[in-house]
Amino acid sequence: MTRLAYIIRPSTPPTRIIPLARAVESAGIDELWFWEDCFQTGGIATASAVLSATDRLRVGIGVLPTPLRNVALTAMEIATVDGMFPGRLVPGIGHGVQPWMAQVGAKAASPLTLMREYSTALRALLAGERVTTSGRYVSLDDVALDWPPARPVAIPVAATGPRSLRLAGEAGDGVVLEGSVGLPRLPAALARVAEGKAAAGRDGVDLPVIQFVSGGTGPTAVARLRAEFTAMDMGADVADDAGLAAYAVWGDAQALADGVRRYGEAGVDTVALQPTEDDPDLEQLISVVGAAQELLGAS
Template structure:
């Protein structure tokens, strides 16, 4: 069965999150996803608030930029959230937008090396291990969490290029793909992830979460077209969907058939009714997928 979620865009002010999260929870939405984009909103602070305001909603953060965050701090925050809200947290990490990382003096020479070291250390810390590491970027001296999650928490990683996708298969517990990936791109991503898992000798299922540009309502087509143009993605066939619940559900199913375990509907930055969008996702699209 395909999981279904929606994004709370950080272009909205933080004070709008409470209403959107509660609307999603009441409507029965499975997952609400947040972003930690510079210089908009904190992913951890926003996720913690959304979880506290709701009863059953699962909240994901995709992505936390690893050059910006010490690995021990992220692991402490992740462990705390998993203990406070068991089975309701999904955290993803990624390279971060390199321009933004440069703006804050955190850009690294090898994002791939950093992500490998970071995910490896984070997973070990969340397993309750005492970790020492002297990597190129991640350096820990007998660090262990006093309050690791009682159940091992998964660490997802975002990726787009072939090398990063193979890396997520090697070291992460799941992969997050952004909305620039059409169904054929999901199929290719699955192949690359599988190559990484084979290299690492890993078995079992590796979940993939995919964002989907989505617009509904009487201005849907124009808003989606503008969104894709702003993102420089208007020339990619099969990207995004504008229309009613049936049309959006068909787009979700196409991504699921290509290998997505969870599809997260990403509204346009100018979505006029964010609360209505999460209700629409849960109540109108959900039953069709």
């Protein structure tokens, strides 16, 4: 069964995050995702607070931008959070939005090289290895965590372009796809991931696919969704309802469940539903998403 998750956007005021996370858990949703946008809410801080305030939610970060953090610090933080909340954190990593990385003086000349070095070192540190490496971006001298995770922690990699998708297949423990991929671009994206897996000799490795999908409920959902995609220069793609349905799900619980099934049939393991920036009633949407997950579980 395809897993249905809910997203709290980084533009959500910090005062709203814990009440919304508790509403997600109360609605019966198993998984909650965040991501980081400069200069809004931080992923590790948010995930830690939510894990502390809930009992069973799995929390995904999709994603932590690698240029912003030394890899040893990222490993320390992930290991610490996982040690306190074993098995409940899914920390993804990505290139970051390049203009923002430049704005803070952290832009890498080769994001792919950084990601390859970073993901390799991060996975080794979290596995409890003692790491010495000297790369273009990642340098570690005899570094090992005092408190590595007791069990493996999966590190999915966010990817959009063909080379990044191949790298996710080579070096990630899964792949995070943004909402602009939709159903039309999904087959090509998964093919690139498969190419990366094959090139790295990982054909037998299971790499879960997490796809962010815009969604909504209520009488203004279609207009809000279309406006958001139009602002992303995708207006032509979503000009009619059939086009919009290739990138978004909306309506009642049954409609959301049916939309999630389409993604599952196309190869997605987790659909993380992303509300529009101007959703007028997030609690209502959470309730409908919870009902949709119940329908998915019953089918």
